[in-house]
Structures are given as C-alpha cells and as structure tokens.
Amino acid sequence: MEIVKVIENNFSYHAPTEEQVKKYNEIREKAKELAYLLENHCPNSREKSLAMTNLEQSVMWANASVARNE
Template identity: 40%
Template sequence: MTQDQLDNWFSYHAPEGDDLERYAKLRSAGKVFAETINECCPESADKTAAVRKVREAVMTANASIACRGK
C-alpha cells in the first residue's frame, strides 16, 4: 500500500453528490438483513457475530463510497 492510500483511508471525506442517499440505502439493506438474522437465529455467539459482520459490511461499503474506490 502507498502513503497516498493511507492518507486517503485515514482522512475525512465530506459527502458529495448522492453519497448520503447511497449511505442510507446501504444502512437500510443492512438493517433488514440484521433484523432477519435476529428473527431467524437462536441467541448465540454465532448470531452476534453474524450481525456484527453485517454492520462491518455496511461500514466497509460506506468507506468505499467515501474513499471514491481508492
């Protein structure tokens, strides 16, 4: 990885264009999936991990938007 990549990943990126709409769409889809996991799965460490990974996926997808795919 390059210094430019690190600088990009660890700096603030103000929303541009339709970013806010795309963030909201990802959060909404992630929430529906997390709610489905919560409804279908028994209480367990695996259920907790599954929901955590959905949250991580949404956050990582949001980062891809903020960092402009760089």
C-alpha cells in the same frame, strides 16, 4: 495508487456529497432488513452475535468504500 496516496486518502476526512449520503442510507437500510431477518430466524447464540457484528462491519466498510473512492 501509490502507498502515500492510499495512506493520505484512508486517513483523511471525506465530506459526503448528497449522492453519497443517499448511498450510505440505502446500504444501511438493506443491512437493517437483513439484521431483522437474522434476529427473527436465528437463535440467540455466539454465531448470531458474530453475524450481527460482521453485518455492522460490512456496512462500515461498504460506506468507507463510497467515501474513499468516489
């Protein structure tokens, strides 16, 4: 994809389809399961906070992948 198309795609609104909404929800639900696992197994610490932050980022980027590329 040429860079202009990439920029236009990355900085445009992508109205979700019903199928994409299902995917977003499934991604979020699986991440939520992992978040609870981390909450229950990891001591409160900087590392746990980073794990949670990066899990949130993973969900965001996974959903962006669906939005931008389908």
